[in-house]
Amino acid sequence: MIKIHNTLTKKIEEFIPIEPGKVKMYVCGPTVYNYIHIGNARPAIFFDTVRRYFEYRNYKVTYVQNFTDVDDKMIEKANAEGVEVKDIADKYISAYLEDTKKVNLKEEGMIRPKATDHIKEMIKSINILIDKEFAYESQGDVYFDVEKYNEHYGELSGQKIEDLKAGARIEVTDIKKSSVDFALWKSAKKGELSWESPWGKGRPGWHIECSAMSKKYLGATFDIHGGGQDLIFPHHENEIAQSKCSYGGDYARYWIHNGYINIKGQKMSKSKGNFFLLREILDDYEGKVVRFFMLSSHYRKPIDFSEVELNMAKSAINRIENSMLAMLEKFDTEISTEGRDGSELKIILENSKLKFIEAMDEDFNTAQAIGVLFELIKKVNKSMEEKINTDGKIILKEIYVFIKTILIDVLGVEIVIKKQIRDLSVELIDLIKEINIENPIKENKENITIELIEFLIEKRKIAKKDKNFALSDKIRDKMAKIGVKIKDGREKTTWTI
Ligand SMILES: [Zn+2]
Incomplete structure (x- = not known):
């Protein structure tokens, strides 16, 4: 109800x-x-x-x-x-x-x-x-x-x-x-x-x-x-x-x-100058972080907006993503007929489902719902320290799907669970400097390795088009040295690390 x-x-x-x-x-x-x-x-x-x-x-x-x-x-x-x-x-x-x-x-x-x-x-x-x-x-x-x-x-x-x-x-x-x-x-x-x-x-x-x-x-x-x-x-x-x-x-x-958004305890207003545009914030933080931050408080309460709060939201999402990644790895790597079965995990999951609905049913208490999620993750993390058998894995998968559903479908927080790409940003930024092209990508942003690689591939494409083969070869060779292999396909250039 x-x-x-x-x-x-x-x-x-x-x-x-x-x-x-x-x-x-x-x-x-x-x-x-x-x-x-x-x-x-x-x-x-x-x-x-x-x-x-x-x-x-x-x-x-x-x-x-x-x-x-x-x-x-x-x-x-x-x-x-x-x-x-x-x-x-x-x-x-x-x-x-x-x-x-x-x-x-x-x-x-x-x-x-x-x-x-x-x-x-x-x-x-x-x-x-x-x-x-x-x-x-x-x-x-x-x-x-x-x-x-x-x-x-x-x-x-x-x-x-x-x-x-x-x-x-x-x-x-x-x-x-x-x-x-x-x-x-x-x-x-x-x-x-x-x-x-x-x-x-x-x-x-x-x-x-x-x-x-x-x-x-x-x-x-x-x-x-x-x-x-x-x-x-x-x-x-x-x-x-x-x-x-x-x-x-x-x-x-x-x-x-x-409720309102406060900045340092004061209501945000244009005249006070304590005013932030959404797009300015989205320059530095991903949309999922802003969304998670908003839903971490009850909607009727005022929220204090600050970078500290946004960073907290960011690391909370990181914790969730890491835990889910660990679950994925557990599905993939562990093959065991021994270990614990899923009975305990099943109870934990059913309880969490009920508690999530209870929280949201009670006047859309997203803050509490997020609390339920963290409680679940804490318990799952603990149980993953031990071996689980095939039966346990099935339940673990159900937990994984449940977390994904409530985060992505219900709360709209688009978590990304994928194996991390090795951070090559420092080397790539050096390379861009070395070949003397302007770098439009903000260097203080996190996880920019992919952006930098795509940027260099684009530059190489332009160089090839301009028949500047010296530059296009240089980009390819230097990237290979760092560990990024470029492969020219018929329609698209792909890369691997
Ligand atoms: Zn109206």
């Missing part, structure tokens, strides 16, 4: 899907006006893991995550750079997909609607709200009438209309009926990106985007709505108000919100 901490009730509740065996979930996606920072990566990774876990538990998941590709910040950026809003959106959507691919987001079957492709649906929703008198037009804008909805407003965030009004700046304009009303449609300023509407040219407000898109792909009532904690108010509160008033239904049954 999967349990979820529901922001709506502030309780951990049993998850009961609307349709048995199916999960419909919507997660607020990025506003694509910049490269994403590590704080944006957290919901992307966490909710992808939620999806994967539901699938592991045999649910069929419909997963929608949108792109907000029009808003004030995007218009500002487009104006500043002298380009169209669409150019900004295209650039940062592909950057987002490129970055998130490296942290292994499961794209297969994911629905990724763009706000600008759904203007018609948004206008339709706004029209319904006006017809039902939950919204009003004012000087080309349309606002949601919060006081009309009144009694339920604040059910998610705990905000009270009276308090919000008291805290609001006194606005000189009389464009809105109340300071708490929010825009569903904004009239366009001259030259701004806009669409025709019954209220003149303009563009949608941010909140209505998610209401209209979730309705289209998931219906008026769906199972789970997710996002970062910072979206609870006003974004999600407003989504609920609009959606309930326009389409009826409950909107989302379960609301899941992930």
Whole structure:
């Protein structure tokens, strides 16, 4: 039984899907006006893991995550750079997909609607709200009438209309009926990106985007709505108000919100300058390390981000990979009719399976799930010190498959288990210097032997093409001396160490 901490009730509740065996979930996606920072990566990774876990538990998941590709910040950026809003959106959507691919987001079957492709649906929703008198037009804008909805407003965030009004700046304009009303449609300023509407040219407000898109792909009532904690108010509160008033239904049954990322105990923010882009981090760390780091804490807790933490994640993954490599070697090398059978290992495995599910069932406690994994690895390492018989090996193989499945399929951490390639990086870097070619590969990175070899082979190919046989032969001979044998095939050059 999967349990979820529901922001709506502030309780951990049993998850009961609307349709048995199916999960419909919507997660607020990025506003694509910049490269994403590590704080944006957290919901992307966490909710992808939620999806994967539901699938592991045999649910069929419909997963929608949108792109907000029009808003004030995007218009500002487009104006500043002298380009169209669409150019900004295209650039940062592909950057987002490129970055998130490296942290292994499961794209297969994911629905990724763009706000600008759904203007018609948004206008339709706004029209319904006006017809039902939950919204009003004012000087080309349309606002949601919060006081009309009144009694339920604040059910998610705990905000009270009276308090919000008291805290609001006194606005000189009389464009809105109340300071708490929010825009569903904004009239366009001259030259701004806009669409025709019954209220003149303009563009949608941010909140209505998610209401209209979730309705289209998931219906008026769906199972789970997710996002970062910072979206609870006003974004999600407003989504609920609009959606309930326009389409009826409950909107989302379960609301899941992930915590912040802190840097040295402080919330990460651009203005404080303690700000890291995901792609900067991915220059130095593999995606699996970033992903493992994120999942090592409970999603509702803030995470402290630092190099120390990333290095800890890295060595944790190393430990797992080494242990799995040792298992592989044990399968290959040890042939024995003597030694221990698999009965003890079998109990350890069955226990771990149960504990893993228990941890993940309890509000997706990935931190605890990872703990279960390490506990298992510790026990297996110990038992591998002794001889095991054929029967024991079968169980060991099952353990191997289990670890691989939960790491790669469920947690999305793409561990690599292969026999290590001898580290020749120092010799190869010297060789590159010796033949006087520029080395684009960062020397402080680990495991760069393969990269360096491929780079040299490419250089040799170019030299051959340029008929610089002196250089191409030199590269081949020097590499052979180091111990890398190059073989020219008909289509491809291969190498062995
Ligand atoms: Zn949203």
